[in-house]
Amino acid sequence: MFGHGYTGRGVIQITGRRPYDGVMPPHKAVILGNFEVMESAVVDGDTWYKIQVIPRVTEWIKTQDKNRWYEHITAHNYRVLNTFDIHETLYTLLILRWS
Numbered sequence: 001m002f003g004h005g006y007t008g009r010g011v012i013q014i015t016g017r018r019p020y021d022g023v024m025p026p027h028k029a030v031i032l033g034n035f036e037v038m039e040s041a042v043v044d045g046d047t048w049y050k051i052q053v054i055p056r057v058t059e060w061i062k063t064q065d066k067n068r069w070y071e072h073i074t075a076h077n078y079r080v081l082n083t084f085d086i087h088e089t090l091y092t093l094l095i096l097r098w099s
Helices: 055-061 088-098
Strands: 022-024 035-043 046-053 069-073 078-087
Touching (some): 046 055, 046 088, 055 078, 055 088, 078 088
Antiparallel strands (some): 069 078
8 A cells, every 4th residue: 555644634645656646535525416517628629627526427437438538636636536627528428428
């Protein structure tokens, strides 16, 4: 197991060969429905959405094309639990499947 304990910021600091330094809780403790859009942005002409989802939807997203989603990472290199940046085509599928 990697790590060196409690950092005092409410997260476990993880070290080693991971692409992130730790895990933070979701932005909101409770979301209404299966997912909630936190924000959107245009990147290289494509729309991407930052979403928070329930754990069941997290499992589904991780089975989709890896070029269409990324686990949301903070500016301090922490992964945010159940929060993703997804491409507009995957967002469309998300709406059709989980709305």
